[in-house]
Amino acid sequence: MQKNVNNRDSEMEKTRQVDAIAVLELVVNNHPGVMSHICGLFSRRAYNVEGIICIPMQDGMTSKMWLQVNEENKLEQIIKQVKKLPDVLTIERHDGGHRVFERVGVLV
Amino acid sequence: MNTMNGAQLIVKLLERQGIDIIAGIPGGANLPMYDALFESTAIRHILCRHEQGAGFVAQGIARSTGKAAVCFATSGPGATNVLTAIADAYLDSIPVICITGQVPASLIGTDAFQEVDTYGMSIPITKHNFLVRTVGELLTIIPRAFELALSGRPGPVLIDVPKDVQMAEISFAQWPEPGRRTTEKATDIESLRAAADMINRAKRPILCLGGGIIHAGAAEAGRLLAEKGGLPTTMTLMGLGAIASDHQLSLGMLGMHAARSTNMALQDCDLFIAAGARFDDRATGKIVEFCPDASIIHMDIDPSEVSKLKTAHIALVGDVKRSLEALLPLVTENSRTIWNNQIEVLKEMYPMTSPEARVPEKPYGLILKTSELLDEGSFISTDVGKHQMWAAQVFPFERPRQLLTSGGLGTMGFGLPAAIGAALAHPDKQIVLFTGDGSLQMNIQELATAIEQQVNIKIIIMNNNSLGLVRQQQNLFYNKQLFASDFQIDIDFVTIAKGFGMKAVNVEAGGDLPALLERMLAEPGPCLINVPIDREEDVYPMVPPGASNSIMLGGCNAEKCK
Numbered sequence: 308m309q310k311n312v313n314n315r316d317s318e319m320e321k322t323r324q325v326d327a328i329a330v331l332e333l334v335v336n337n338h339p340g341v342m343s344h345i346c347g348l349f350s351r352r353a354y355n356v357e358g359i360i361c362i363p364m365q366d367g368m369t370s371k372m373w374l375q376v377n378e379e380n381k382l383e384q385i386i387k388q389v390k391k392l393p394d395v396l397t398i399e400r401h402d403g404g405h406r407v408f409e410r411v412g413v414l415v
Numbered sequence: 416m417n418t419m420n421g422a423q424l425i426v427k428l429l430e431r432q433g434i435d436i437i438a439g440i441p442g443g444a445n446l447p448m449y450d451a452l453f454e455s456t457a458i459r460h461i462l463c464r465h466e467q468g469a470g471f472v473a474q475g476i477a478r479s480t481g482k483a484a485v486c487f488a489t490s491g492p493g494a495t496n497v498l499t500a501i502a503d504a505y506l507d508s509i510p511v512i513c514i515t516g517q518v519p520a521s522l523i524g525t526d527a528f529q530e531v532d533t534y535g536m537s538i539p540i541t542k543h544n545f546l547v548r549t550v551g552e553l554l555t556i557i558p559r560a561f562e563l564a565l566s567g568r569p570g571p572v573l574i575d576v577p578k579d580v581q582m583a584e585i586s587f588a589q590w591p592e593p594g595r596r597t598t599e600k601a602t603d604i605e606s607l608r609a610a611a612d613m614i615n616r617a618k619r620p621i622l623c624l625g626g627g628i629i630h631a632g633a634a635e636a637g638r639l640l641a642e643k644g645g646l647p648t649t650m651t652l653m654g655l656g657a658i659a660s661d662h663q664l665s666l667g668m669l670g671m672h673a674a675r676s677t678n679m680a681l682q683d684c685d686l687f688i689a690a691g692a693r694f695d696d697r698a699t700g701k702i703v704e705f706c707p708d709a710s711i712i713h714m715d716i717d718p719s720e721v722s723k724l725k726t727a728h729i730a731l732v733g734d735v736k737r738s739l740e741a742l743l744p745l746v747t748e749n750s751r752t753i754w755n756n757q758i759e760v761l762k763e764m765y766p767m768t769s770p771e772a773r774v775p776e777k778p779y780g781l782i783l784k785t786s787e788l789l790d791e792g793s794f795i796s797t798d799v800g801k802h803q804m805w806a807a808q809v810f811p812f813e814r815p816r817q818l819l820t821s822g823g824l825g826t827m828g829f830g831l832p833a834a835i836g837a838a839l840a841h842p843d844k845q846i847v848l849f850t851g852d853g854s855l856q857m858n859i860q861e862l863a864t865a866i867e868q869q870v871n872i873k874i875i876i877m878n879n880n881s882l883g884l885v886r887q888q889q890n891l892f893y894n895k896q897l898f899a900s901d902f903q904i905d906i907d908f909v910t911i912a913k914g915f916g917m918k919a920v921n922v923e924a925g926g927d928l929p930a931l932l933e934r935m936l937a938e939p940g941p942c943l944i945n946v947p948i949d950r951e952e953d954v955y956p957m958v959p960p961g962a963s964n965s966i967m968l969g970g971c972n973a974e975k976c977k
């Protein structure tokens with residue numbers, strides 16, 4: 308019995324690790340191809356983007372984008388790839404999530 | 416004020432970039448650009464017979480010169496045809512600028528005639544791509560495309576230009592500066608010191624020079640480091656020529672078809688220094704068993720390559736030439752006699768060839784004989800298959816850019832148009848293409864381009880009337896079930912070549928192959944020589960796909976050398 312419980316605990320521990328959420332906050336050039344460039348980096352690696360929020364910045368030339376993803380080993384590599392995109396101006400990683408998704412989450 | 420239309424602006428901007436050759440094919444959506452090309456005296460247009468050919472001609476120019484090269488294609492089928500060559504350039508980091516025509520902006524998204532989403536399709540196979548929305552943007556996009564293609568890790572850039580943008584008038588006061596390669600920041604000195612320290616302490620280090628060395632012009636810097644540190648030096652397929660094959664420290668290519676001695680030495684090394692190499696699976700074999708006892712120093716300009724597949728103990732991110740040059744004074748002079756002797760013994764125990772394999776009628780012999788007959792400064796292009804690996808194994812490459820081969824994508828059909836491109840860029844040099852009968856058929860229409868342009872290429876078909884490398888894999892790994900790898904008809908390539916107007920000869924059984932080779936290589940202009948090769952001639956050693964590099968089939972030649 309005891310053993311089983313332990314097992315379940317470690318299973319849950321594992322799931323929790325897999326489910327840890329990170330949010331990438333990007334500033335990108337605002338034009339029709341940017342979203343495809345970024346999402347393509349994820350889909351090509353069979354990596355699901357759980358949430359996306361994107362709004363134009365005041366200047367209209369750039370947008371701010373938040374990508375909500377599960378933490379996986381591949382994330383490090385994808386961040387490096389995102390950084391290489393000429394249309395991505397800055398990238399910030401928030402481990403544990405970002406409140407922008409909490410606010411929007413109220414709507415769903 | 417300068418006034419012109421978008422197409423003329425594109426051509427003028429390309430001229431200002433120093434472009435003097437464009438390969439391509441016209442069609443409805445890029446006709447304005449062709450109309451503008453007609454006016455250009457600085458640019459020579461090479462009319463290819465398939466857009467994939469045009470893409471590979473541009474690659475041949477870029478690979479052999481290190482400069483960016485341009486190809487044109489029309490919308491729809493023109494664009495889809497060129498994509499394979501662009502993907503190929505992407506995987507080997509070749510600076511190609513592909514300019515495609517697109518349907519007028521107002522029709523985009525309506526399934527107009529010859530409309531495909533060129534922009535969308537090219538995203539994952541280009542370093543960057545553009546859909547031009549206004550004629551004014553061309554003033555920034557064209558120079559930027561060159562800057563991107565050439566800077567950092569080079570790569571292809573595609574620019575999709577709607578027809579109405581090509582025809583729109585523009586007036587502007589000032590020409591933009593041409594796009595150039597930007598300089599990279601140097602690697603930080605702390606990491607360099609740590610790397611030098613690791614090298615100095617290593618007993619059994621191996622240096623590995625990859626394609627990045629060629630792109631960065633870092634071959635000499637690599638050699639100097641190898642010589643000072645007594646570092647045995649291997650090369651990836653893309654790095655061949657970085658250090659001369661007859662250099663004492665050269666181990667030749669590593670990986671799936673490396674010399675046994677090279678893979679064995681790697682298995683034994685305690686430090687692996689990857690310089691401009693990216694741990695491709697054809698080079699490393701099963702990655703967890705690659706260089707099992709070694710620390711890793713990884714030098715690369717692309718941060719995303721470092722620790723992508725194999726965790727680097729020390730990462731030197733930056734221009735590999737500058738990193739190598741900065742390392743040189745920090746590395747102590749050391750001949751590493753014990754280690755180099757150990758490798759020498761391995762080389763003697765496991766020679767790559769044997770005297771009987773070096774007769775000119777056999778693959779290795781043919782390649783070696785050809786090399787003897789070539790002038791200095793000639794280029795070698797290959798297609799993809801056994802013939803490619805044989806050439807990589809034994810051709811005595813001695814300088815960077817000498818070998819043009821499709822590494823990352825492994826595209827059959829690469830060889831002929833790439834050879835044409837190299838010949839266009841180097842009209843005074845000899846270009847030899849080693850091809851297979853399978854690969855040549857993939858872009859055989861470019862024989863017409865070769866004739867039309869009278870380029871100095873010599874095509875050597877190593878004709879085994881089969882898809883040789885596939886056949887070999889079926890023999891080894893699929894229970895000898897040969898299926899769809901042997902051709903059922905025997906093609907007369909000499910007649911075909913002659914039909915295109917090319918000089919061509921067959922090597923007959925019992926004929927004097929060396930004399931024939933010599934005569935063909937001395938001919939001016941393009942010609943073709945068809946050499947029958949036994950179907951059963953396989954390429955060894957071979958690491959089975961997915962296996963560790965320590966597991967090699969065949970290639971034990973020591974007995975035959977006695």
Ligand SMILES: Cc1ncc(C[n+]2csc(CCOP(=O)(O)OP(=O)(O)O)c2C)c(N)n1
Nearest residue numbers: 800801802825827851852853854882883884
């Ligand atoms: C475009 C393309 N299609 C398929 C392949 C798979 N492939 C790799 S080698 C090969 C056979 C090549 O035959 P050939 O050019 O005659 O050369 P050989 O191996 O006989 O020397 C094939 C089909 C490929 N590399 N490229």
